[in-house]
Amino acid sequence: MVLRDPLRGLARRRARWLAVTAVGLAGFVVFVVAVAVYRLTAADPVFDRGDISGLIVVFAVSLGFAGLGGLRLRVLARRIRDTASENGFGGWLPAPSAADDDRRIDFGAETGRLRRTTRRAAALVLVWVALFTGGLAGMSLLDEAAGELLATGDRVPGVVLSVYDPGKGTPSMRVRFGSRTAKIVRDSGHHYHVGEAVTVVVDPADPEHVRTTEEQNENQFVFGLCLVALLLGLAGAPVAAGAALGWRRRARAVGVTGWRVATVDVVPDRSIGGRKRPPPTIHVRYRDGTGIVLRAVLSTHGAKALADFTDRLAWVGGWGREMAVLFPQGPRRPGPYAVPAAAKTPRAASAFRRSRR
Incomplete structure (x- = not known):
């Protein structure tokens, strides 16, 4: 029999507020990028009163x-934590036991390592923000340099010699001015x-620097x-x-629940054409017979x-979507x-057996 999950309703509400927050953030990002691109690419970027x-x-x-959305998520996070604590985290973890301890591992240090990963x-x-800002600043500097050349450069009559419109790449043309072409x-x-x-x-200080x-x-x-860099x-x-x-x-979740010893199988997803698709599924069997x-x-x-x-021996902590599995050894380094x-x-008495069928 499946153990009752008292937090399912709260989890659904959090999912809805996550969507609201994501929509708000996405709208803000699109707004910033659209304004920046317009300012950088428009020949005369001007906003009238209606646009503003x-x-x-x-x-x-x-x-x-x-x-x-952020405020509601904080409130729901507290409610989920309090409700999970009141129910002993039984929907995901068994009760603590002496078997959870292992002298080879400092569990307090491992919980602290999760915070350092954060x-x-x-x-x-x-x-990433610095990379985005650098790309945006670089485009702005290019635009300013082009504007300065237009304001201070020497103007020379020229004629178009050829026009290039490649299927892929940037359109261009070759122009002759005086005895030179560019x-x-x-x-x-x-x-x-x-x-x-x-x-x-033409830039008087650098004749190779030209524009029309x-x-x-x-x-x-x-x-x-x-x-x-910007993208x-x-x-x-x-x-x-x-x-x-x-x-x-x-x-935070593991800091509240601690770790529970378990035996786990890491099973890659081969549901499509036999190909392995990340991320894999982890089948957990606790020592009390649940999984x-x-x-x-x-x-x-x-x-x-x-x-x-x-x-494999492992320890599991946290609840719901905030869980972690601690292996005694990593795949590429010890520890x-x-x-x-x-x-x-x-968590259920036969969850693992059902998943293996």
């Missing part, structure tokens, strides 16, 4: 959703034709680096923030390297190795 009002509304609504993940958020990157959207007259702007009055002709290598930072920061939040919740099925959480500290481990996990089902 709309931007203020989007900014306020997105931050409002994110802030309200701090490292939080530090990575700053790295390749100009096209980003204004204007359609040129051979023989068309253009005005070339319409085309900025930014350094594509530098622009590409800035774009990659990597934009993608990496939310992932690192989610990982930091997850490790923080797990560290629970966990799903390893995708992480750089995950269980993929432990796939196909069977009948305890903690894997983040989430419960797929409540």
